[in-house]
Amino acid sequence: MIKNIFWDFDGVLMNSNSVRDRGFELVLKDFPTAQVEQLMQFHRQNGGWSRYVKFRHFFEVIRKESISPEEIDVWAGKFSNVMLENLIDEKLLIDETITFVKSNFRDYNFHIVSGSDGNELRTICKALNIDPYFITIEGSPTPKSSLVADIIENRGYLPQQSILIGDSINDYDAAKDNGLHFKGYNSSKVEVLTDYDFSFHDS
Incomplete structure (x- = not known):
């Protein structure tokens, strides 16, 4: 029971999944479209994983750049701001x-x-x-x-x-x-x- x-x-x-998809695109709009699309593929294949993992993947795997935990937090915060603007909707x-x-x-x-x-x-x-x-x-x-x-x-x-x-x-x-x-x-x-x-x- x-x-x-x-x-x-x-x-x-x-x-909210489509809103979260759009959130990554908005936050990363200044990066090359092809790189963002690679992230979106990773994001959709790993739906339950956190944004922290996904932003790390974007910078370290797709862009081959090192990124600190503090920098990841900044990107996660930007993403959260977009979410709060769009998800408080009954x-x-x-x-x-x-x-x-x-x-x-x-x-x-x-x-x-x-x-x-x-x-x-x-x-x-x-x-x-x-x-x-x-x-x-x-x-x-x-x-x-x-x-x-x-x-x-x-x-x-x-x-x-x-x-x-x-x-x-x-x-x-x-x-x-x-x-x-x-x-x-x-x-x-x-x-x-x-x-x-x-x-x-x-x-």
């Missing part, structure tokens, strides 16, 4: 999952674990008045698998009573790393990895 639900954010609770929330959250938050322990920046996520959720439904809202720079592991340990949850709902391979990996069930959502490639028949319409 499921008691604890770990939610990915982008693509699961909010239709119309982007996904009706099916948000309705389930609002109707069932007293019956489960809900946590958000995302590859997006944690501080940014908490700001967005608070602005959209959905933060009270979640016990914790966590994101990068801590890797998702570690976020899940910390919550499981700190809350004393049983992995077999827990499920992670996500739309990327990274979400699936975070679930399996921690012995959780997994439900793929909003992505045909990931939905086939679902290992627990959990419905948003049963409760």
Whole structure:
């Protein structure tokens, strides 16, 4: 029986993936288009990875430049500013999952674990008045698998009573790393990895 639900954010609770795509293009608009396109390919192939990893990849792998953690933070901050300008929008929330959250938050322990920046996520959720439904809202720079592991340990949850709902391979990996069930959502490639028949319409 499921008691604890770990939610990915982008693509699961909010239709924000296209906004995040555009964010990288805007922040890196002064760099060569071909290089930015290489980053976009990397970004789409690794949906659940953090912007910190993606900016490091852009500079170190694509542009072959060294970059310090402090400089990565600056680029991540620029990206976050663009996100906060564009994602505080109720119309982007996904009706099916948000309705389930609002109707069932007293019956489960809900946590958000995302590859997006944690501080940014908490700001967005608070602005959209959905933060009270979640016990914790966590994101990068801590890797998702570690976020899940910390919550499981700190809350004393049983992995077999827990499920992670996500739309990327990274979400699936975070679930399996921690012995959780997994439900793929909003992505045909990931939905086939679902290992627990959990419905948003049963409760």
